[in-house]
Amino acid sequence: MYLCICNALKESQIEALVREGVRCEKEAYERLGCRPQCGMCVPVARALVRKSAPQPA
Template sequence: MIVCLCNALTDTQLNEAVAQGARRPRDVYAACDCKAQCGSCTRMILSMIRDSQTAGLANPAGLP
């Protein structure tokens, strides 16, 4: 699913950037070789980052 219309970024690309260590929206954009345009996707990206961090706290060993 496309999350960022301006840069045509999918949820898969964004999740991959977060999994590789992006901790701020600008880190996610940088990992995808682009920059924020209109900013309408920023809330979704923040949510993805927070969900990832919460999942890491719930499962610190990284086990499935």
């Protein structure tokens, strides 16, 4: 599903970056070569990064 319409970013792209070690939404946008435009996606991206991050045992 699309997470950011302005940049055409999908949830799966953010999840893949988290698996590669990304730990915040700002870093995810930078790695994807874009930045938030309208800002509506930032809270959702932040929550997705937190949800997808590996949990300590």
